[in-house]
Amino acid sequence: MRPKFSDFSLVNHGIDRRGFIKSVGASGALLFTANWTWAQEKPAKKYGGEGMPGGTKSDPKLFVAINHDGTIDITVTRSEMGQGIRSSLALVVADEMEADWERCRVVQAVGDEAKYGNQNTDGSRSMRHWYEPMRQCGATVRAIIEAAAAAGWNVPVREVRASKHSVIHALSRRKADFAELVGVIASFEAPDPISIRYKNPRTYRYIGKEHTHSADAASMVSGTAIYGGDIRSAGMVYAVVARPPVLGSRVESFDDSEALKVKGVLKVMPIEGAAVPSGFKPIGGIAVVAENTWSAIKGREALKVEWSSSPHDSYESEAYRQRLEEASSNPGKLVRSVGDVEAAFSKAKKTHAATYYLPHIAHAPMEPPVSTAILRNNFLEIWAPTQAPQAARTEAAERVGLPLEKTRINVTLLGGGFGRKSKADFISEAVEIAKAFPGRAARVQWTREDDIRHDYYHTVSGEHLEASLDRRGKVSGWLHRSVAPTISSIFNQDPKHQQEFESNMGHSNVPFAIPNVRIENPEIAAHARIGWFRSVSNIPHGFAVQSFIAELAEEAGKDPLRFYLDLLGDDREINPGELKDGWNHGEDPKKYPVDTGRLRNVLNVATKEAGWGKRLPKGRGMGFAVHYSFVSYVAAVLEVEVEKDGNLIVHKATMAIDCGPRINPDRIRSQMEGSCVMGIGLATTGEVSFENGSAKQSNFHDYQVPRISLAPKSMSVHLVDPEKKVELGGVGEPGVPPIAPALCNAIYAATGKRIRRLPIGDQLA
Amino acid sequence: MTTIHLNGQDREVDAPDDMPLLWAIRDVLGFTGTKYGCGMGLCGACTMHMDGAPIRSCVTPISAAAGKKITTIEALGKEKVGKAVQEAWVKVGVPQCGYCQCGQVMSATALLTRNPSPNEEEIETSMAGNICRCGTYNRIKTAINTASESLNGGAK
Numbered sequence: 001m002r003p004k005f006s007d008f009s010l011v012n013h014g015i016d017r018r019g020f021i022k023s024v025g026a027s028g029a030l031l032f033t034a035n036w037t038w039a040q041e042k043p044a045k046k047y048g049g050e051g052m053p054g055g056t057k058s059d060p061k062l063f064v065a066i067n068h069d070g071t072i073d074i075t076v077t078r079s080e081m082g083q084g085i086r087s088s089l090a091l092v093v094a095d096e097m098e099a100d101w102e103r104c105r106v107v108q109a110v111g112d113e114a115k116y117g118n119q120n121t122d123g124s125r126s127m128r129h130w131y132e133p134m135r136q137c138g139a140t141v142r143a144i145i146e147a148a149a150a151a152g153w154n155v156p157v158r159e160v161r162a163s164k165h166s167v168i169h170a171l172s173r174r175k176a177d178f179a180e181l182v183g184v185i186a187s188f189e190a191p192d193p194i195s196i197r198y199k200n201p202r203t204y205r206y207i208g209k210e211h212t213h214s215a216d217a218a219s220m221v222s223g224t225a226i227y228g229g230d231i232r233s234a235g236m237v238y239a240v241v242a243r244p245p246v247l248g249s250r251v252e253s254f255d256d257s258e259a260l261k262v263k264g265v266l267k268v269m270p271i272e273g274a275a276v277p278s279g280f281k282p283i284g285g286i287a288v289v290a291e292n293t294w295s296a297i298k299g300r301e302a303l304k305v306e307w308s309s310s311p312h313d314s315y316e317s318e319a320y321r322q323r324l325e326e327a328s329s330n331p332g333k334l335v336r337s338v339g340d341v342e343a344a345f346s347k348a349k350k351t352h353a354a355t356y357y358l359p360h361i362a363h364a365p366m367e368p369p370v371s372t373a374i375l376r377n378n379f380l381e382i383w384a385p386t387q388a389p390q391a392a393r394t395e396a397a398e399r400v401g402l403p404l405e406k407t408r409i410n411v412t413l414l415g416g417g418f419g420r421k422s423k424a425d426f427i428s429e430a431v432e433i434a435k436a437f438p439g440r441a442a443r444v445q446w447t448r449e450d451d452i453r454h455d456y457y458h459t460v461s462g463e464h465l466e467a468s469l470d471r472r473g474k475v476s477g478w479l480h481r482s483v484a485p486t487i488s489s490i491f492n493q494d495p496k497h498q499q500e501f502e503s504n505m506g507h508s509n510v511p512f513a514i515p516n517v518r519i520e521n522p523e524i525a526a527h528a529r530i531g532w533f534r535s536v537s538n539i540p541h542g543f544a545v546q547s548f549i550a551e552l553a554e555e556a557g558k559d560p561l562r563f564y565l566d567l568l569g570d571d572r573e574i575n576p577g578e579l580k581d582g583w584n585h586g587e588d589p590k591k592y593p594v595d596t597g598r599l600r601n602v603l604n605v606a607t608k609e610a611g612w613g614k615r616l617p618k619g620r621g622m623g624f625a626v627h628y629s630f631v632s633y634v635a636a637v638l639e640v641e642v643e644k645d646g647n648l649i650v651h652k653a654t655m656a657i658d659c660g661p662r663i664n665p666d667r668i669r670s671q672m673e674g675s676c677v678m679g680i681g682l683a684t685t686g687e688v689s690f691e692n693g694s695a696k697q698s699n700f701h702d703y704q705v706p707r708i709s710l711a712p713k714s715m716s717v718h719l720v721d722p723e724k725k726v727e728l729g730g731v732g733e734p735g736v737p738p739i740a741p742a743l744c745n746a747i748y749a750a751t752g753k754r755i756r757r758l759p760i761g762d763q764l765a
Numbered sequence: 766m767t768t769i770h771l772n773g774q775d776r777e778v779d780a781p782d783d784m785p786l787l788w789a790i791r792d793v794l795g796f797t798g799t800k801y802g803c804g805m806g807l808c809g810a811c812t813m814h815m816d817g818a819p820i821r822s823c824v825t826p827i828s829a830a831a832g833k834k835i836t837t838i839e840a841l842g843k844e845k846v847g848k849a850v851q852e853a854w855v856k857v858g859v860p861q862c863g864y865c866q867c868g869q870v871m872s873a874t875a876l877l878t879r880n881p882s883p884n885e886e887e888i889e890t891s892m893a894g895n896i897c898r899c900g901t902y903n904r905i906k907t908a909i910n911t912a913s914e915s916l917n918g919g920a921k
Binding site for chain 2: 024050080081082083084212214216217218220221222223224225226227229230232235238263264292293294297332364365366368413414416417445449530571604666670671673674675676677678681699700701705707708709711712713714732
């Protein structure tokens with residue numbers, strides 16, 4: 001006998017809502033308990049969502065619960081950090097199950113990959129990995145509801161259909177709201193397996209439609225949304241940590257006598273730091289724990305710490321820049337070779353070379369790292385704005401010596417992530433303090449200074465390009481050497497080369513129709529923690545490649561657009577393997593070839609919409625760039641003016657993206673808008689530089705991010721329909737890489753000044 | 766002990782005189798809508814209204830707020846302008862991560878209260894102190910115009 005749904009009727013998620021986060025008046029509810037399986041071909045190598053730890057899940061009992069009032073709770077397992085994923089995934093479920101969005105509520109899953117599948121919110125892959133599972137989930141729920149209603153009315157299931165939160169039997173003109181069906185569903189025995197059918201896309205209400213439905217916008221603008229620092233608990237302690245200023249430095253000694261005199265300070269305690277490479281673990285230091293954040297900050301100001309010397313004490317950014325540029329001017333590890341570049345160069349009518357530099361940048365999410373933990377009754381509970389809850393939970397469980405099931409990590413909203421909050425270091429710190437204050441919640445608050453001085457920085461790089469032009473002005477040879485400390489340096493001892501996933505971000509995998517190509521990666525060591533920053537290595541590679549092509553067009557005496565399209569060659573789908581891209585963002589190379597036709601298409605749309613080639617007012621210039629990343633295609637055209645004093649005005653930004661099928665168009669557009677502003681910021685002022693091993697910048701006065709006046713005066717985003725059937729692409733990151741080169745190409749067009757070193761800073765003055 | 770008039774009620778705050786209003790309201794009184802972003806008055810995430818004017822509460826000691834009328838995001842929806850701004854923000858789909866948006870909304874409300882029909886330059890000037898790392902600035906401008914129109918009965 002199959003179980004009835006009622007056997008599993010539980011108070012909906014009661015256990016998950018326990019704790020400090022206020023429950024939103026949940027009544028008793030019904031959990032679906034479907035256990036059907038779908039036959040799935042298992043490819044030899046797993047790609048996409050299936051290739052991720054934990055894979056994907058679509059079982060409705062994990063994601064959907066109908067409350068007795070007919071409202072629907074939809075559980076989302078990915079972290080919300082501004083991309084709108086909580087809304088977008090829930091809308092997919094709601095649409096397929098014919099639920100009314102106004103009667104749906106989004107529930108955030110706790111970190112539990114064994115239960116929910118992969119939860120790492122990074123790599124611009126939430127929608128492309130979870131669209132199909134969520135559709136399947138929604139369609140299954142609809143099938144159950146329809147079958148239950150048909151059984152209740154004693155009519156064939158084919159005669160009923162769900163529509164707008166009701167089930168309709170047209171023949172008898174009967175209609176029942178989902179609320180009226182809760183009892184029926186509870187006693188319904190579902191066939192096993194139940195047959196599901198997807199909605200005809202023409203009947204979608206939310207998927208692919210223009211709307212601004214959001215699970216969170218209203219709470220975000222009224223102060224009720226819960227972020228990492230908004231968890232409240234009686235008796236909570238608040239900590240800030242003094243951390244070693246240089247990579248590899250440790251506490252030699254400390255004097256806490258003055259700190260302990262500060263009113264409200266409860267305890268000063270060392271936090272054990274992991275040795276370099278420290279991975280995602282804390283770098284150690286001294287924690288000042290107090291009754292409130294302010295006392296902790298004042299206590300830390302009064303603390304005296306002696307730090308040990310480190311092999312990285314001599315890290316100095318200007319000297320390092322010279323080393324990068326020097327390294328890039330000499331041969332290095334061969335990454336990809338086609339034809340004979342040397343021969344092409346020697347036969348060329350003309351050759352051109354340029355070296356570009358991009359500094360470290362800090363993520364600087366508006367919410368600096370912060371988290372709260374409590375250890376009580378042999379159970380550890382955490383609240384954190386994390387992109388990777390499972391990894392944080394696993395690490396935390398080890399720290400307190402409890403099995404995983406004796407730990408829970410609640411994922412709050414993230415006040416920005418951009419890759420920073422994939423690392424659990426700031427969560428482990430809270431766990432260490434919670435261990436010292438059993439029974440009391442412990443919060444670790446990073447100040448802005450902590451955030452900028454102890455980030456997992458975006459890499460710093462030197463990019464050297466050389467190319468030859470033949471008699472007709474066509475590129476006959478292409479040499480690109482990229483030198484940058486690798487992200488793998490946070491896991492491995494002193495690696496010197498970029499990993500495949502870094503080279504495959506716009507360095508090795510350029511898809512141009514050039515007969516002779518040589519891609520090299522000379523070595524360099526890391527002297528700071530390097531991490532993933534939104535778009536990662538696509539930023540330096542894209543900047544160098546797209547700037548260099550504009551320079552080549554000039555050398556060839558051709559219009560940059562015509563020159564670029566010529567460089568792309570005929571439309572073709574390229575196997576990523578041919579471009580030495582064995583990584584391909586984790587996607588199946590058959591489903592995700594590199595498609596030059598899609599690059600051409602977005603570039604054509606963006607330049608046409610921007611009015612490429614039109615006469616501009618005096619002093620203005622237009623530049624473009626187009627870049628493939630995260631299996632999506634994005635072009636940007638910027639129109640700028642540089643005033644006499646060097647002040648930069650971005651008059652207009654025009655972007656075009658082809659990310660395959662579009663699920664939530666407004667959020668795709670908003671990601672492009674945000675990427676544009678972030679890209680302008682990193683190009684104009686984004687720089688963290690080092691002196692005596694320490695970051696020189698510390699807050700928004702010396703680490704400047706764009707303010708409203710630097711945003712483009714007008715901005716348009718064009719969502720481009722692919723010319724053929726293609727798979728879903730990424731959205732959160734691919735908008736960033738084309739912005740800095742488009743900006744600098746526009747500045748060149750306006751002023752004749754070529755920017756090869758970022759940030760632009762005062763180079764226009 | 767300092768008494769402030771917070772969101773229509775007198776509140777006694779047991780905090781040292783130099784504690785910024787931000788931490789007093791968040792940690793001592795427990796209202797978490799106002800956010801910490803920089804601690805130096807550079808980013809505007811902590812914007813509140815003191816006697817109607819926008820202030821950066823991370824650099825305003827509690828002692829400077831004694832006896833003053835403080836409005837935080839929690840009570841903004843009770844005001845006509847504040848409510849219109851919040852509604853415009855949702856309609857236009859301004860928030861991405863949302864963390865800075867309470868501060869943005871506080872600054873925008875102060876602007877529209879003072880100047881019901883700001884031009885683009887006035888918007889940029891008034892909003893210059895509020896950073897949004899997600900880069901929602903263009904929609905912020907649109908939402909301010911939307912709120913302005915709704916407050917002015919459809920005309921800007």
